[in-house]
Amino acid sequence: MPSENLAITWRRMPERYRLVGTECQNCKTAYFPARKLCPKCRRKGRIVPRQFSGRGKIYSYTEVFAGPSGFELEVPYLLAIVELEEGPRLTAQIVGVSEKDVKIGDEVEMVFRRIQEDSAEGLIHYGYKFRMRRRG
Amino acid sequence: MAVAVGIAGYGACVPKYRIKAAEIARVWGEDGARIEKGLGVFEKSVPDIDEDAATLAVEAARNAIELGRISPQAIGALYVGSESHPYAVKPTATIVAEAIGAGPALTAADLEFACKAGTAGIQICMGLVGCGMVRYGMAIGSDTSQGKPGDALEYTASAGAAAFIIGREKEEFVAEIEDTFSFTTDTPDFWRRQHAEFPSHGGRFTGAPAYFRHVIGATQGLFEKMGTRASDYDYFVFHQPNGKFPLEAAKKMGIDPEKVKPGLFTPLIGNTYSAASPIGLCGVLDIAKPGQRILLTSFGSGAGSDSFSIRVSEGIVEKRGGYKGWRLSDYIAHKEYLDYALYAKHRRKLKSL
Structure with a gap:
């Protein structure tokens, strides 16, 4: 597994660990991953960090049977486009359920999980995945 | 105690998967009913492939923060006690701190004392909070323990985490530590x-x-x-x-x-x-x-x-009542059984894993 540059991993920790993206205070558009420039407001935009709630719903999903290296133990797994309640969409694994338990529109919440490790002696990468929201 | 210290928030986390003691007994030619009776254990939790002591600690910590309604930025000390820290060298506590949004104005360390490293963390936080060095301390016990295949420990060694926020403002206590x-x-x-x-x-x-x-x-x-x-x-x-x-x-x-x-x-x-x-x-x-x-x-x-x-303390009623997250009873009820083969894969007990 090719390992990611340490500085990049480190820089993305707030985003991966607790869903810190950005928001343009001018047009109130939320961005995840973080953007440095608001494409709508351009130079009038005022970008500030924003932590997302971690709640959202499944916009679309697929089941992965042939995953990339490092995910051999997890196949088959669910990969979804999750629409956060603040608006942005992101791609993430859905954990703890199988394909038959999931449908588009289901409510999900962010969990903190291991994503992959560089090697037996390498860095462990953590980040967001999602699970079905608790009923009731 | 010189100064009142107490628990301002608490939270637990238990993985979803379970294996029955009888299923482990089946593999090793033991009598499942005898094992259940002898140990008083019927099933145990098994972490998912992507769970470890750090991820369980993060989930318990987030639950404690939500129940306690404490700003992570006000936490001045964080200790994670475990005998299954993901790294031999590199703290679990820093991973947890980053994931909950605590620090960088924070002291943190990992503790190890077999099964009591979590309560050792509570005592350290009591000291730091009681003497005024920090406003809140967080102590976490988290483990994904392993038993040798076929050993008596294999029937019990499981995974879970619990986190406590220790504070000194009485009106915030869910319970006072006397x-x-x-x-x-x-x-x-x-x-x-x-x-x-x-x-x-x-x-x-x-x-x-x-x-x-x-x-x-x-x-x-x-x-x-x-x-x-x-x-x-x-x-x-x-x-x-x-x-x-x-x-x-x-x-x-x-x-x-x-x-x-x-x-x-x-x-x-x-x-x-x-x-x-x-x-x-x-x-x-x-x-x-x-x-x-x-x-x-x-x-x-x-x-x-x-x-x-x-x-x-009186404060427990309101904090517990307003809590919308997962409770221990939710984690215990929310389960899925694995057979021994899937369990061996989850715990990477096979040589090739």
Whole structure:
């Protein structure tokens, strides 16, 4: 597994660990991953960090049977486009359920999980995945 | 105690997967019913492929913050106790701090003392909070423990986490920690050497000179220090390596077993090691009424016990009532069984993994 540059991993920790993206205070558009420039407001935009709630719903999903290296133990797994309640969409694994338990529109919440490790002696990468929201 | 310190928030986490003791017994040619009866354990939790002591600690910590309504930025100290830290060198505590949005104005460290590293963290936080060095301290016990395949430990070694926010503002307490007492000796009942995959233990030696001597020593030491007795407490939470030891310890001290059972979760989730007695405390805090008293005694092999006298505060009603996250009872009810083959894959017990 090719390992990611340490500085990049480190820089993305707030985003991966607790869903810190950005928001343009001018047009109130939320961005995840973080953007440095608001494409709508351009130079009038005022970008500030924003932590997302971690709640959202499944916009679309697929089941992965042939995953990339490092995910051999997890196949088959669910990969979804999750629409956060603040608006942005992101791609993430859905954990703890199988394909038959999931449908588009289901409510999900962010969990903190291991994503992959560089090697037996390498860095462990953590980040967001999602699970079905608790009923009731 | 010179200054009142208490629990301002608490949270637990138990993985979704379970394996039954009878399924493990089937593989090793043992009698499942005899094992269940002998250990008092029917099933144990198994972490998912992508869960480890750090991820469980993060989830418990987030639950504690939500219940306690404490800003992560106000946490000045964070300790994670575990015997299964994901790294040999690189703290779990920094991963947790980053994931909950605490720091960088924060002191943090990992602790290890077999099954009592979580309560050791509570004591350190009590000291730091009590003397005014930090406003809030967070202590977490988290483990994904491993038993050697076929060993008696394999029936119980499980995974879970519990987190506590320790503070000193009385109106924020869900429970006040009235006092603490520890009992520590060099007793080689259980250990794991550097680079060893699985722990070794002294079999029957883990009972009388280890578990019972320390649990009873710490509990009675706390009674003596405070001038209290068993009848002053409504609940007792003891370290629970199996379903039997805590009830036996209670019997030896003349404690009503009905006061132990509400905080005894090992029969359903196994021994969560550093999280075992802390999870028991979470379960009791979920049901206790203001004014009730809880005695918590952990045990860590090697060996030592920490006892705590805890009085439930009025504030628990509002914090518990407003909490929308996962409770211990949700984690226990939300389960899926694995057979031994899938369990071996989850715990990477196969040589190629």
